[in-house]
Amino acid sequence: MGIFEAFRAIGYISDGVPFAVQRSGVETLVTVSVGKAWQRFNCSKLLLVFVGPQLEKSIRALACYEGFTFAASGKNVVVFDRAHQIAVWKAHSSKIKYLLEFGHFILSSDTEGHVCVWDTGILSTKGDGKPIAELHFGRGVTCLMHPQTYLDKVLFGFEDGRLQLWNIKSRKMVHEFKGWNSPVLTCVSSPALDVVGIGCGDGKIHVHNIRYDETIATFTHTTRGGVTALSFRTDGHAFLAAGGSSGAISIWDLEKKKLQTVINDAHDSEVASLHFLANEPVLMSNSKDNSLKMWIFDSLDGDARLLRYRSGHSAPPTCIRYYGDGRCILSGGQDRAFRLFSTIQDQQSRELSQGNVTKRAKRLKLKEEEIKLAPIVAFDAAEIRERDWCNVVTCHLDDCSAYTWRLQNFVIGEHVLKPCPEKPSPVKICSISACGNFVTLGTASGHIERFNLQSGLHRGSYRDGTLADQSAHRGAVHGLASDATNACLFSAGYDKFIKVWNFKSLQLKASISPGSPIIKMTYHRGNGLAAVSSDDHVIRLYDMVAVRLVRVFSGHTDRITDFTFSEDGKWLLSSAMDATVRVWDVVAAKQLDAMRVNAAITALSLSPGMDMLATCHVNHKGIYLWGNRYMYSAGDIELGSGNAVKDVALPSSTGSRPEEDGDSNPEKVSRDNIELPGLEEKSELPSTAQITPELVTLSLLPKNQWQGLVHLDTVKVRNKPIAAPKKPERAPFFLPTLPSLSGVPAFAAPDQDSQKTKSVRLQSLSTGADTPSQFIQLVHDFARGGECLELLEHMKSLTSSSLDAEIRFLQIVDEDAPEEQIQDIGSLIDFLIKATSLNRDFDFVQAVMLLVLRIHGESILTYSQLRHKAETLRQVQSSTWKRLDELLQKNRCIVSFLSNSAY
Numbered sequence: 001m002g003i004f005e006a007f008r009a010i011g012y013i014s015d016g017v018p019f020a021v022q023r024s025g026v027e028t029l030v031t032v033s034v035g036k037a038w039q040r041f042n043c044s045k046l047l048l049v050f051v052g053p054q055l056e057k058s059i060r061a062l063a064c065y066e067g068f069t070f071a072a073s074g075k076n077v078v079v080f081d082r083a084h085q086i087a088v089w090k091a092h093s094s095k096i097k098y099l100l101e102f103g104h105f106i107l108s109s110d111t112e113g114h115v116c117v118w119d120t121g122i123l124s125t126k127g128d129g130k131p132i133a134e135l136h137f138g139r140g141v142t143c144l145m146h147p148q149t150y151l152d153k154v155l156f157g158f159e160d161g162r163l164q165l166w167n168i169k170s171r172k173m174v175h176e177f178k179g180w181n182s183p184v185l186t187c188v189s190s191p192a193l194d195v196v197g198i199g200c201g202d203g204k205i206h207v208h209n210i211r212y213d214e215t216i217a218t219f220t221h222t223t224r225g226g227v228t229a230l231s232f233r234t235d236g237h238a239f240l241a242a243g244g245s246s247g248a249i250s251i252w253d254l255e256k257k258k259l260q261t262v263i264n265d266a267h268d269s270e271v272a273s274l275h276f277l278a279n280e281p282v283l284m285s286n287s288k289d290n291s292l293k294m295w296i297f298d299s300l301d302g303d304a305r306l307l308r309y310r311s312g313h314s315a316p317p318t319c320i321r322y323y324g325d326g327r328c329i330l331s332g333g334q335d336r337a338f339r340l341f342s343t344i345q346d347q348q349s350r351e352l353s354q355g356n357v358t359k360r361a362k363r364l365k366l367k368e369e370e371i372k373l374a375p376i377v378a379f380d381a382a383e384i385r386e387r388d389w390c391n392v393v394t395c396h397l398d399d400c401s402a403y404t405w406r407l408q409n410f411v412i413g414e415h416v417l418k419p420c421p422e423k424p425s426p427v428k429i430c431s432i433s434a435c436g437n438f439v440t441l442g443t444a445s446g447h448i449e450r451f452n453l454q455s456g457l458h459r460g461s462y463r464d465g466t467l468a469d470q471s472a473h474r475g476a477v478h479g480l481a482s483d484a485t486n487a488c489l490f491s492a493g494y495d496k497f498i499k500v501w502n503f504k505s506l507q508l509k510a511s512i513s514p515g516s517p518i519i520k521m522t523y524h525r526g527n528g529l530a531a532v533s534s535d536d537h538v539i540r541l542y543d544m545v546a547v548r549l550v551r552v553f554s555g556h557t558d559r560i561t562d563f564t565f566s567e568d569g570k571w572l573l574s575s576a577m578d579a580t581v582r583v584w585d586v587v588a589a590k591q592l593d594a595m596r597v598n599a600a601i602t603a604l605s606l607s608p609g610m611d612m613l614a615t616c617h618v619n620h621k622g623i624y625l626w627g628n629r630y631m632y633s634a635g636d637i638e639l640g641s642g643n644a645v646k647d648v649a650l651p652s653s654t655g656s657r658p659e660e661d662g663d664s665n666p667e668k669v670s671r672d673n674i675e676l677p678g679l680e681e682k683s684e685l686p687s688t689a690q691i692t693p694e695l696v697t698l699s700l701l702p703k704n705q706w707q708g709l710v711h712l713d714t715v716k717v718r719n720k721p722i723a724a725p726k727k728p729e730r731a732p733f734f735l736p737t738l739p740s741l742s743g744v745p746a747f748a749a750p751d752q753d754s755q756k757t758k759s760v761r762l763q764s765l766s767t768g769a770d771t772p773s774q775f776i777q778l779v780h781d782f783a784r785g786g787e788c789l790e791l792l793e794h795m796k797s798l799t800s801s802s803l804d805a806e807i808r809f810l811q812i813v814d815e816d817a818p819e820e821q822i823q824d825i826g827s828l829i830d831f832l833i834k835a836t837s838l839n840r841d842f843d844f845v846q847a848v849m850l851l852v853l854r855i856h857g858e859s860i861l862t863y864s865q866l867r868h869k870a871e872t873l874r875q876v877q878s879s880t881w882k883r884l885d886e887l888l889q890k891n892r893c894i895v896s897f898l899s900n901s902a903y
Contacts, residue, residue, distance in 0.1 A: 479521025
């Protein structure tokens with residue numbers, strides 16, 4: 001495996017598959033599809049509950065029944081119990097398009113009109129997964145619906161506009177409705193008996209009584225296109241919600257038979273499904289625009305407002321960058337949105353506000369998309385000024401202005417930067433200085449202008465006196481950067497030149513040409529190197545202090561889209577339209593690794609800690625995260641040689657590797673075969689084998705287990721109750737007296753026999769008359785020449801309080817202590833000498849040593865034989881720590897020397 005491995009994808013909320021809603025106790029859950037996986041949200045706060053495993057094929061339909069989830073993937077129906085795959089139903093010869101749940105039956109319909117009926121009762125037994133009934137229509141079924149109170153009846157809609165009511169149990173058609181000569185796209189049941197809502201491809205909505213085959217009302221959708229989703233309100237108001245292919249949602253008053261309100265631009269794409277929550281004025285919707293929204297009808301005029309939502313990019317992102325400490329990613333996409341994604345908690349991801357877009361669009365009678373800024377082509381951010389003023393600047397497609405953003409408030413800033421107002425041209429690139437006070441803008445006409453971010457005022461222009469138009473470059477400026485001290489500004493243009501400017505005096509200092517038009521440049525302030533890419537698919541590194549070429553990296557076969565330096569400046573990562581990501585070693589001047597994915601990369605960003613790589617791809621709406629295996633498991637990394645490229649799969653939303661995805665064989669993952677760890681066998685303690693005896697190995701125990709030994713007295717004092725529990729004056733009369741397993745009433749006082757047993761047990765513990773514990777027995781075995789590791793492993797298996805009690809059991813409480821007790825303490829010190837010399841479990845042994853000396857310190861000082869052994873322990877401990885400290889000092893010096901060395 002290479003340096004980077006797939007971790008997970010973020011930014012995916014929902015695709016164009018209708019969601020499935022289910023009740024779990026008092027909570028309502030919604031399951032949505034995200035490509036080849038599914039995820040579940042709760043409707044109270046739209047928090048992500050869990051994510052299902054990755055499937056082989058994309059999901060085309062979803063259904064839920066009790067604790068089971070059914071996903072139509074390709075030609076199969078995959079069944080999940082929570083997030084565990086338990087069965088795969090195979091009976092279709094073409095792709096499944098629809099799923100319907102009614103009662104304990106699941107109906108599946110494919111593109112050829114083959115309908116299968118499945119019984120969910122076989123999931124609790126070892127069923128063969130065969131359908132209990134099959135129907136063949138020979139034509140495309142466009143919708144399925146179960147009318148309420150119609151036992152074993154299902155209503156089918158077809159492309160020719162007809163509807164048929166079938167009895168699933170008898171497999172006979174009950175009645176055929178003539179229809180309305182338009183494809184039936186959706187059909188839902190209403191709270192009123194025998195009444196259903198039908199949406200057609202011609203934009204008509206029919207409220208039909210299927211008992212008498214009569215149309216009660218007909219409405220026409222407010223926008224062009226077919227009706228793709230319907231839902232009836234169930235809280236006592238006779239409202240019908242209809243969603244269409246344009247993204248608008250219309251609300252119809254069924255009593256007055258007129259339009260109540262319209263939610264324009266509810267979604268940027270076709271509405272996939274609608275659902276009114278039971279007995280609530282809340283409507284839920286999803287769409288292909290990667291969003292899930294909830295609308296509430298709480299105004300007096302009946303209008304709806306957005307209650308809560310989860311959304312990602314509705315079009316592929318084109319610019320990404322890690323922000324801050326690596327927990328957030330800034331992203332700009334083709335959907336005209338500027339977003340902040342959290343890599344830790346998905347609910348913290350959000351879109352930055354561009355002002356009152358909705359109100360302005362309604363006032364100007366335009367779509368929200370037309371009001372938003374153009375897609376972002378470049379941006380820069382300065383974390384140092386987040387709390388002071390606007391700290392993000394964006395450049396937009398064919399826009400002659402650059403816009404500032406206040407990331408602390410997640411809103412667009414008050415300053416609009418307009419370079420060269422007398423000769424406006426689109427802004428191509430921007431760069432914020434290291435101090436965060438200034439931003440320089442490069443335009444398509446070759447001009448470079450400097451602005452103050454705090455005031456938004458123009459602070460100078462960089463001009464090349466040799467050019468007739470007094471611009472900085474003859475062509476478009478494609479790269480800008482400033483050094484760490486604001487001494488120099490570096491620019492790269494399509495005119496084949498890289499130029500060095502005096503940042504303050506605005507004068508040209510030097511220039512160099514790579515020989516071909518430059519399309520992108522990035523600069524690392526730590527090592528002073530600038531990387532530029534040209535039309536010849538080659539990356540060149542320049543030392544901007546000496547203004548000379550120092551490295552040339554070639555290997556990409558198509559246009560280079562993005563590249564970035566690592567935080568320490570030793571790696572350069574690049575991406576191109578050839579769908580490869582390459583890692584270059586700047587010091588060794590060679591390629592370290594290369595991987596190829598199945599979609600071209602448009603942008604990439606490496607986290608400040610170098611632990612995560614983020615990429616975005618053509619025709620993909622999410623951001624994909626890759627883990628740096630150098631940071632986690634560097635032992636089996638295989639580095640490529642020359643131009644060797646490894647093919648890898650994109651990360652999934654589940655965060656699992658491709659080889660760890662759910663197995664399609666139900667026998668391997670059935671509920672009867674699931675083995676839960678820790679139920680039958682005790683889990684083994686973590687251990688690390690010694691590579692060589694000279695190396696010090698840690699115990700790999702949880703930190704609180706060995707630290708608890710050191711601070712156990714402090715913990716006991718902190719947890720000590722402030723006051724003794726008080727006995728109630730009188731028990732309430734209504735508390736029953738329940739018998740316990742021992743036959744003694746639960747509220748009865750302990751009898752004399754139990755008190756006597758307790759006193760005898762305490763006496764045996766104090767005199768040592770009881771049977772020796774396993775710890776004491778192992779101490780005796782070690783004194784007779786037993787294994788040291790056996791006693792050490794037993795001590796590691798005990799809790800902090802148990803180990804403390806075992807060691808205190810050996811404590812000498814009387815001056816006339818028996819010789820056996822003194823020998824036990826001596827054996828314990830001999831064990832510490834042996835364990836320290838083995839260099840194993842170093843942290844745990846040190847904690848035990850401190851505990852033994854703290855408890856038996858007075859006894860060691862009293863008896864001479866114990867003092868001699870303690871002196872031997874001190875010498876072994878000193879020599880071991882001295883050698884370890886020398887190794888640590890050498891490593892510190894080497895790391896310090898290498899980190900400060902110049903390349």
